[in-house]
Each structure stands twice: as structure tokens, then as C-alpha cells.
């Protein structure tokens with residue numbers, strides 16, 4: 043509607059300008075008289091009213107045929123002064139026309155009403171428009187006449203329009219006042235000039251206080267650009283409303299989402315004078331949309347991304363990787379034996395298992411990487427920046443480790459395993475293939491005997507082979523006698539005497555390299571070789587205990603050797619029997635061998651582990667918790683375990699003399715451990731200051747480089763001899 047009016051007006055405006063231009067042309071000296079006359083007639087004939095062309099002193103140069111409707115004829119009008127023409131009947135219009143002509147002569151347009159005595163066919167109104175040349179100088183005057191009848195019609199039209207406008211304004215007001223939407227008027231720059239009362243309910247704001255402010259002041263920083271853009275667009279565009287979504291601040295500080303339509307309002311000349319906006323609160327709708335999006339891209343049971351989102355992320359990561367040249371890896375993780383759980387314990391337990399698996403896997407996934415559940419018991423991990431298969435292999439090991447401990451389902455400890463397929467972007471030229479390759483590798487892993495991983499890509503096979511070589515060598519290490527035990531003395535802080543040793547394993551390769559446990563224990567744990575290695579360590583520690591007996595006074599307190607147990611060993615049903623037999627065979631007593639387990643090794647299923655530990659304890663073996671403070675650090679479960687010793691992790695000891703927080707934590711651990719009847723051993727003591735603080739805090743025993751590094755047994759023969 044606005045547009046139609048605007049367009050009509052624009053074209054009328056344009057054609058009038060064209061007319062005035064055409065008339066201005068008439069004074070051109072290049073025109074011959076005939077042409078000038080013809081052009082003048084053509085131009086004037088386009089005017090719907092009686093119209094005349096007058097020169098600057100008021101002489102009529104030409105007129106159109108419509109003057110005849112006023113009862114005049116061309117011949118009596120042309121060439122004579124405007125005010126003496128027969129048009130005016132008995133009225134003398136010179137008083138009115140003189141100033142008008144004068145005005146037009148100096149470049150001003152003007153209009154006057156002439157009292158012709160209410161005769162409808164008499165001209166009552168005259169309008170004069172100066173015709174300007176290219177230097178904007180008046181050269182002629184266009185005089186247009188309106189009769190009373192014309193005038194009445196115009197008045198009627200104006201009245202009707204005014205009424206319609208008033209009604210429209212009323213309707214606008216009514217709509218604005220009662221709508222639940224936020225209806226506003228703005229200056230073209232956006233400043234509020236009217237704000238509907240609904241703003242009270244929507245944003246708890248006073249409409250009067252908002253008038254004069256700018257919407258940007260209420261807008262959320264995130265949507266401010268959209269708002270500014272919409273305001274600019276609306277002022278530029280036609281009559282189509284500009285729609286946009288943005289957030290506005292509620293008085294309580296929260297933000298509400300609005301969908302707003304912004305419509306420009308133009309004046310009769312087509313200039314945007316104001317903007318009208320109407321905004322709907324779509325906060326709830328948006329929340330629904332968002333949750334639908336979440337539903338569409340997430341797995342309901344675990345809340346993890348689903349296959350659709352995974353594919354999207356893989357595609358993105360793939361593209362980024364192509365640009366950066368840094369490979370990405372995909373790990374296809376499929377549970378072993380999941381079907382059995384569903385079949386025997388029911389779907390409820392199956393769902394619980396999946397949720398728990400998702401939890402453990404989530405603990406492994408690094409920020410920026412994606413863990414998705416893409417089907418029943420299938421998960422996929424997408425890793426970027428992993429250095430290809432080498433990094434992915436490390437992740438896979440951690441994943442396998444996460445399944446070491448059984449899951450508690452329907453009150454039962456249940457062992458679950460997983461097979462993992464690895465593929466990297468180096469071996470695939472599109473994202474789909476990358477996923478397929480990982481899937482294929484997963485089947486390979488399953489085939490070659492579950493609970494392991496396989497790598498797809500050819501380039502990466504070499505790394506896999508390297509690993510297999512290491513794995514083979516590690517398997518043979520026990521039989522080949524390549525393992526060594528080193529011992530680190532533990533001192534009693536009251537007496538300063540050695541009360542025991544921690545046995546720490548090393549792997550001596552045939553080339554003479556001594557490999558520290560950090561480099562092969564994880565692989566041993568992942569492959570299960572740790573069970574074998576652990577047995578060797580126990581046997582060797584027992585043998586050493588028997589050997590050291592020879593050096594010391596038979597009446598003195600026994601020297602205890604602490605052996606590290608890994609979580610996987612606790613799952614070995616032969617563990618307790620083996621320990622018992624070995625101790626008997628070595629001819630030592632059970633108080634000469636002690637065992638320590640890390641918190642994290644107990645993490646999976648404390649109940650199942652507690653059973654094994656109970657049996658070891660029943661043999662008379664002292665038990666300790668290792669690296670305390672790095673895992674759960676919960677005293678609650680310490681209660682349930684048959685423990686004698688708590689070893690404070692070296693990271694706390696390291697900060698002891700410098701970091702007040704460490705001292706506070708260590709003090710608390712010592713107090714609580716003592717309250718539970720545990721002996722406290724501090725690990726990793728490197729300085730005298732640390733030792734002093736520990737003594738002060740009433741710590742019982744300590745070990746660390748300050749006293750001695752771990753060394754082969756022969757280093758301690760003499761010391762023990764002297765005891």
C-alpha cells in the first residue's frame with residue numbers, strides 16, 4: 043500500500059520535473075518558432091488543469107485547451123496580460139496576481155485563492171511555478187488554475203485521507219497498546235519515539251523511560267551487530283519488513299530472545315521518516331528449537347554427540363587437517379561382550395553399562411576432541427593433533443586401561459572389554475573413508491582376539507609393527523631374564539633408620555639400555571603382560587628378602603619390601619595363591635613382603651578389589667595405598683579397604699617447603715590417615731626443608747632422592763649388615 047502510493051507519487055514527481063524541464067527548453071535560441079510552439083502545446087497538454095505559460099512580466103505566451111472549460115478561448119487570452127483575461131469574470135485579480143508574478147520572477151513558486159463569488163466554474167485558485175534554465179534562473183512562469191469544483195474535490199480527498207490516516211493511527215495505537223508483542227516507533231536512526239506498554243510485561247521496563255533511548259542500549263552484545271544491520275537495511279529497503287532475531291535485556295539482568303519485524307514509514311516524498319518495529323518474544327520457542335537441535339545431534343542415553351554430529355565434526359576436522367597438514371585420527375570403539383549383559387542382566391543394566399562406559403571414555407577425551415556414540419555399543423573418538431597413529435595409539439591404550447576395572451551393574455561386578463580400530467587422515471582421502479577404515483580396523487582388532495586395538499593405515503602399520511616388536515620383546519623379557527629390581531630405602535622419621543625398601547622394576551634390553559618402568563609398564567598393563575611381570579617382581583622381591591636375612595641380626599625387626607601391584611593383577615584369580623606359594627618357597631614370613639596399589643588402580647570397582655585385598659591381608663601381608671592425592675582422594679573408600687599404610691604422592695611433597703597449600707593438604711592427609719590408624723609415608727623427599735616440614739607434621743616415614751635413589755640390591759647389603 044505504502045509502496046503503491048510512494049511509486050505513484052514518485053512517478054508524478056518525476057513527470058512534473060520532466061514537464062518543467064521541457065518547458066525550460068522552450069527558451070533555447072536553437073528552436074525555431076514553430077517548433078517552440080508545438081513543443082509548448084505538447085507540454086501544456088499534459089497538465090490536467092487549465093494551465094498557461096506566462097513570461098516574466100505576466101504576458102500569456104501559451105495555454106492548453108482546458109482553459110475552454112472556464113468559458114475562455116485561446117485567442118482572447120494569448121498575448122495579453124494574465125490579469126486582464128476573460129477568465130476572471132467581473133473580479134479584478136490584479137492585486138493577487140501581481141505579487142505572484144513578482145515572486146515567480148524571482149524564482150519562488152506560490153499559490154493564491156481568489157474570491158470569484160462562489161461560482162463553481164470560475165477559477166478560485168492559481169498556482170505559479172517559475173521555469174528555471176540551466177543556471178537556475180527563472181525564464182518563464184507556469185500558471186495553473188483550479189476551479190471551485192476542483193478545489194472541493196481536493197478538499198474531500200484530503201479530508202478522506204486525513205480521516206483514514208487518523209483511523210490508521212488509532213488502529214496502530216490500539217494494536218500497540220493491547221498487543222502482547224513489543225510494538226515501537228523509532229526515528230530513522232533507531233531511537234525509540236514510542237514504546238508499547240507490553241514492554242512492562244516482556245522486559246519489566248517503563249515504556250516512558252525507554253522513549254529517547256536507542257535499542258542498542260538494551261541489546262545483548264552477541265546480537266548487537268544484527269540489530270544495527272537491520273536498522274540500516276530497513277531504512278534502505280522498500281516496504282518489506284526487515285526480520286531479525288536479537289536478544290534484549292530484561293530488568294532482572296537476564297536476556298530474552300525476540301524476533302522483530304522492522305518496517306520503514308515514508309512521507310509523501312518517499313523519504314523514511316520513522317521506523318515501526320514489532321517484536322515477538324521467542325525465548326521459549328528458541329529453547330524448544332535448541333533442544334530439538336540437541337536431540338537431533340545427541341544421543342539421548344549418554345548425552346554424547348550422535349552419528350550425524352560426529353560426521354559433521356569429522357568433515358570439519360578433515361578439512362582443517364588438509365589445510366594444516368596435521369593428521370587427525372579416528373578411534374572406532376566397540377564393546378566386547380555387551381550383548382551378554384543385555385541378555386543376562388536386562389536392558390536396564392545394558393543402558394547403565396553404556397552410560398558408565400560413556401563416563402569413563404569422557405574422562406579420557408581431551409577438550410576439542412569429540413567422543414560420540416554412533417550406535418548400540420559403538421563409540422567413536424575423533425582426535426586432532428595426535429601426531430597420527432602414534433598419538434592415537436596412546437589414546438587407545440588409555441581407553442583399554444579404562445576397562446581394566448569391572449563395572450558394577452545391577453549390583454554385580456561385570457568385566458567389559460573393548461576392541462578399537464584406529465585410522466588416520468594420512469590413509470584416507472575423504473572423511474567417510476576415514477570412518478570406514480577405522481571400522482575395518484576395529485573388526486581386525488576383534489578378530490585377532492578382543493581387548494586390543496588395530497591400526498588401519500599402511501603408513502601407520504610401521505608404528506604398529508614397532509609396537510608389536512616391543513610387545514613381543516616385553517613378553518620375552520621375563521623368560522630372558524631381562525627384568526631388574528631396584529630398591530629405594532624407606533626411613534623412619536623418628537629414628538632415622540631404614541625400615542623397608544620399595545621395589546621398582548627396570549627392563550634391561552640386550553643392548554644394555556635400562557628402560558624405566560614409565561616406558562613399558564603402560565604397555566604391559568594394556569596387553570596384560572603386567573600379570574606375568576608382576577609375578578616375577580613378587581618372586582624376585584621374596585628372593586631378595588630371603589637374601590637380606592643373611593645380612594642382618596635375626597632378632598632385629600624384619601626389613602619390609604614394598605611391591606607395586608597394578609590394577610590388572612588384582613583381576614588375576616591366581617594372585618593370592620601365587621603370593622602365598624612364593625612366600626613359602628622363599629622361606630620368609632608374610633610380614634617381610636608388603637604391597638601397594640594406586641588409587642586409580644582401585645577406581646573401577648573398589649568392592650571387587652577389596653575382596654582380593656582382604657585375602658592378601660588375611661595372609662598377613664601389609665597393604666598400602668600409593669600416590670595418595672592424585673586420584674579420588676576420598677577417605678570414604680579408604681575405610682572399606684584393609685589398609686595399613688598411606689603414601690602421600692610426591693607432587694605434594696615437592697611443594698611442601700614453598701607452597702602453603704601443599705603444606706595444608708599434607709597436614710590434613712596426615713591427620714585423617716592417623717585417625718584411620720594408618721601409617722603415613724611421604725614419597726619423593728628431595729630436600730632437607732621438605733624433611734623438616736614432614737617431621738613437624740608428624741609424618742611417620744619417608745623415601746626420596748634426599749636419602750637415596752633406587753639402586754640395585756647390592757648397594758644396600760652393607761648398610762643392612764651394619765644395622
Ligand code: C2E
Pocket residue numbers: 530545546547558559560563576579605606607608668669692725726727728745746747748752
Ligand atoms: P611409584 O610407585 O610412585 O614409584 C616412585 C617413583 O618415584 C619411582 O620412579 C622412583 O624412582 C621415583 N622417586 C623416588 N624418590 C624420588 C625423589 O625424591 N624425586 C623424584 N623426582 N622421584 C623419586 P620409577 O622407578 O621410575 O617408577 C615409576 C613408576 O613405575 C612407579 O611409581 C610405579 O607406578 C611403576 N612401577 C615401578 N615398578 C613397578 C612394578 O614392579 N610393578 C608395577 N605395577 N609398577 C611399577
Ligand code: CA
Pocket residue numbers: 544606638668
Ligand atoms: Ca609405588
Ligand code: CA
Pocket residue numbers: 668669689691692725
Ligand atoms: Ca608412588
